[in-house]
Amino acid sequence: GKRTVFLSNNPTHTRQESAAKLTKLGLPTAVGDILNSSMVMVDFLKRHLPTARLFVIGEQPLYNDLRDAGFKFAGSFSEIDAVIASFDRTFTYAKLQIAFDAIRHGARFFATNGDRFCPVPGGGQPDAAAIIAAIEACTNTRCEAIVGKPSTYMMDAVMSLLRLSPGRCLMTGDRLETDVQMGLNAGMATALALTGATKLAEAETSPIKPTYIIQDLGELVDW
Structure with missing residues (x-):
């Protein structure tokens, strides 16, 4: 299996709350795998x-x-x-x-x-x-x-947590200007999920180009 780390720009929830929510949704998540702004x-x-x-x-x-x-x-x-x-x-x-x-x-x-x-x-x-x-x-x-996504401050924190080279990571999210942009800035492969803030038409016309466009995160399971 591959390690999954969750990044959030939303500072209105504690890491403990975010981990508990993800676990309740069926994604067992440790507090140490949550990084927020x-x-x-x-x-x-x-x-x-x-x-x-x-x-x-x-x-x-x-x-x-x-x-x-x-x-x-x-x-x-x-x-x-x-x-x-x-x-x-x-x-x-x-x-x-x-x-x-x-x-x-x-x-x-x-x-x-x-x-x-x-x-x-x-x-x-x-x-x-x-x-x-x-x-x-x-x-x-x-x-x-x-300091949040897509800043170098957030990216440095992620890389310190993962202890991996960017080339071995995939950044995925539903926002071009934060999730995808940060991954691209770091030299990561990126996957835009069409499940939230960005529609396909926006992605097709944006200068920010993800490596992949996926309908939902379920598509990543077999990667």
């Missing part, structure tokens, strides 16, 4: 700003991961060293104001992921890209690093 953000901050006081625009699992890693959260904008933007369904003008004031006061600006929307049954929800854009627009700055 929260985990990569923790590693990024430990490497670059280990003592930073944070202001997080995100949901509770991201807060928990950062807190458990030892990071502190600032009480006022003048104490904030870094603003962390993420998928946040409780985003408010008040949060935007704090981010604005902090960045204007010299805080750094990073994000977990740059997805435009998150697919949900019946449609989608605006994702972290909308929050990043709002902060960039009012502060006239650019987000310094987005």
